[in-house]
Amino acid sequence: xxxxxxxxxxxxxxxxxxxxxxxxxxxxxxxxxxxxxxxxxxxxxxxxxxxxxxxxxxxxxxxxxxxxxxxxxxxxxxxxxxxxxxxxxxxxxxxxxxxxxxxxxxxxxxxxxxxxxxxxxxxxxxxxxxxxxxxxxxxxxxxxxxxxx
Numbered sequence: 408x409x410x411x412x413x414x415x416x417x418x419x420x421x422x423x424x425x426x427x428x429x430x431x432x433x434x435x436x437x438x439x440x441x442x443x444x445x446x447x448x449x450x451x452x453x454x455x456x457x458x459x460x461x462x463x464x465x466x467x468x469x470x471x472x473x474x475x476x477x478x479x480x481x482x483x484x485x486x487x488x489x490x491x492x493x494x495x496x497x498x499x500x501x502x503x504x505x506x507x508x509x510x511x512x513x514x515x516x517x518x519x520x521x522x523x524x525x526x527x528x529x530x531x532x533x534x535x536x537x538x539x540x541x542x543x544x545x546x547x548x549x550x551x552x553x554x555x556x
Contacts (some may be wrong), residue, residue: 409472412499415472418438420487421485422485423485423486423487423488423502423503423517424486424487424488424489425487425488425490426438426488426493426543426545427488427490427491427496428489428490428492428543428545429491429492429495429543430472430491430542431472431473431474431475431489431490431491432472432477433526433542433543434471434474434489434541434542434543435475435477435489436526437525437526437527437541438477438487438541439490439527439543440479440516440525441506441522441527441541442477442479442487442506442553443479443480444477444478444479444480444487445477445478445480446475446476446477446478447476447486449476453531456476462478465540470481472491473490473491474488474489474490474491475488475489476488477489488520496543496545496548498545499546500545500546503545503546503547503548504547504548504550505536505547505548505550506518506522506547506548506549506550507551507552507553508549508550508551509546509552510551510552511551512534512535512551513534513537514551515537515549515550515551516537518549519532519539521535521537522549523539526541526542527539527540527541527542528544530546535550536548536549536551537549537550538548
């Protein structure tokens with residue numbers, strides 16, 4: 408589709424989110440717990456991620472903790488890719504996730520407490536939402552579901 412001479416992606420477009428990580432396994436375990444995600448199966452026709460990596464000439468043994476690919480088991484949320492990078496996080500995120508929970512402040516607090524127990528760190532809180540950092544300091548918020556009428 409095109410609008411004013413520009414190509415426009417339709418409403419069926421999907422996004423993936425990618426996180427840089429120092430320790431892919433730790434971050435993947437945290438986000439699976441936080442979002443209820445699971446390991447994404449390898450793309451067809453590969454039976455394993457190792458086979459997929461080998462198709463690019465990458466030795467799976469040399470890249471064991473280089474990446475993780477997570478997906479929403481219900482197919483609703485975006486895919487999450489976690490990729491190892493050599494440098495640490497040094498500044499505030501310019502983009503962050505909001506984990507929305509049904510209910511009010513008590514529900515937000517319960518979810519924040521669950522995520523802290525899973526490895527997050529509290530950064531800031533007000534009456535409405537809580538800002539946390541994942542195990543590598545990537546900021547995200549826990550907030551109530553917003554209903555727009």
